[in-house]
Amino acid sequence: MQIDNDADARFAATTQSFLTWFQSLPGATFRSDLIAIEDLRSRNAGRGIVARTDIAADTVLFTIPRSSIICTATSALKNEIPGIFDLEGDEDGNSDSGGEDGTSSSQDSWTLLILILIYEYLQGDASQWKPYLDVLPSAFDTPMFWSPTELAELQASALVTKVGREEADRMIRSKILPVIRGHDHVFFPHGRQRLDDDQLFELAHRMGSAIMAYAFDLEKDDDANEEASEQDEWVDDREGRTMLGMVPMADMLNADAEFNAYINHGADSLTATALRTIKAGEEILNYYGPLPNGELLRRYGYVTPKHARYDVVELPWDLIEAGLRERVGDRMSPADWEQVNKLTRSDDDFEESFVLERSSEDPDSTGQLEGDATFTGLPDELSDQFKTFLKATKTVGHVDLVSDKDTRKVVFLQVVFDALRARERQYATSLEDDQSLVDAGQLTERQRMGVWVRMGEKQLLREAQTWVQHQMGGLQDRVSDDLRQDDGPAAKRRRT
């Protein structure tokens, strides 16, 4: 208990030093009469900002001067090793010249920010951002850091293939460590103990994960701002971001699919503004975009009930093909099936899998969502590929697997239905098993999040099945009749 108290006191002291530091920055504002940074660890949300009193819509809650953002423009690392900042890549700061020596042309905005954060962190008290770096987490719950047993909780989720641990390891080995090792005197100021490769590796992972969950895309100019807002005013395009920066205080806000504040990017400063009336005690929430829980977990290490509306599940084409073969496989020789399979895959537009998702309205201008998200249809690309596949069976096998348009539609739905069920069986447990596990309340936080992600996908698979069944309506009998009628001519046309 004493240890807990000490740790809590340290946590509170670190928060307070950060706030004091922030308020001392020229041009910074923080409405401490309206808001406070709170310890939300009891609900696994780290620190967050909470309303102390009712707040009127459009109130500016805090202001962050651009000079306090950690980025290539502000860090002293640029003066120390100017060479690595000469981006020779495209305008987005991406470079593909890919040298393995960690020199200029192999860096991009992502790796540069990792180097900057490592540099500032190793400067200790000499870094102007020390109180900010002290409130950044040293451990993360993103799947990148999960054990194989924890990852197994994701079962058949496509998230398993997107964790990216190996890619991150390779990037650190080729682009981060060589720069630090080549400039030891810059990264390790006098008196600072050198870190060995393992320690540096861990530090680079930590900074990379902090960037993933905390960094902002700093639009370069007004044109970029306008363009972004025309496209989608809420969506933070984290893949294509141009100039990355760590924005103290803006990144103290937690986020959800419904939110009540937003960060406005001004010329000299960024401001956090209330989107609507916020009641005393409510958390001030930002928005990371319409992300499925799997993606929220991958980037930020958490899941929320409200993000479940954006859940997605991948339906592999192999299951569709297997379903079709199951139903009408005997009409074409195995060798022809094989050839059709190859032909379809050689098409430039061929898709290995299709993403299923619900239709959902965007949040309104006050950050609120109306109505439920519902499954309203399969991707057009899936039915297009199905048609292409059937065409190939005509070309190769000289068979018309499904003669008329209506029958083709129903066969398509049947095959998709089979594929959805097969996809659901790829998960080791059923939706009902998972619900019992959640209800029992014995899961660790990571297990709980893994179970949520897989449950969200299974739930969506069930909704898609219901939708498909509904579309098929009473047509089942008609289809079997059609297939029976088809049997004769198709069988006759079959090549042997």
Ligand SMILES: C[S@@+](CC[C@H](N)C(=O)[O-])C[C@H]1O[C@@H](n2cnc3c(N)ncnc32)[C@H](O)[C@@H]1O
């Ligand atoms: C930009 S930071 C927000 C501040 C953070 N809570 C902290 O203590 O530093 C993003 C991280 O906060 C946490 N977070 C954000 N929104 C959350 C939410 N609605 N529920 C739980 N955790 C959340 C996640 O760990 C995420 O990676």
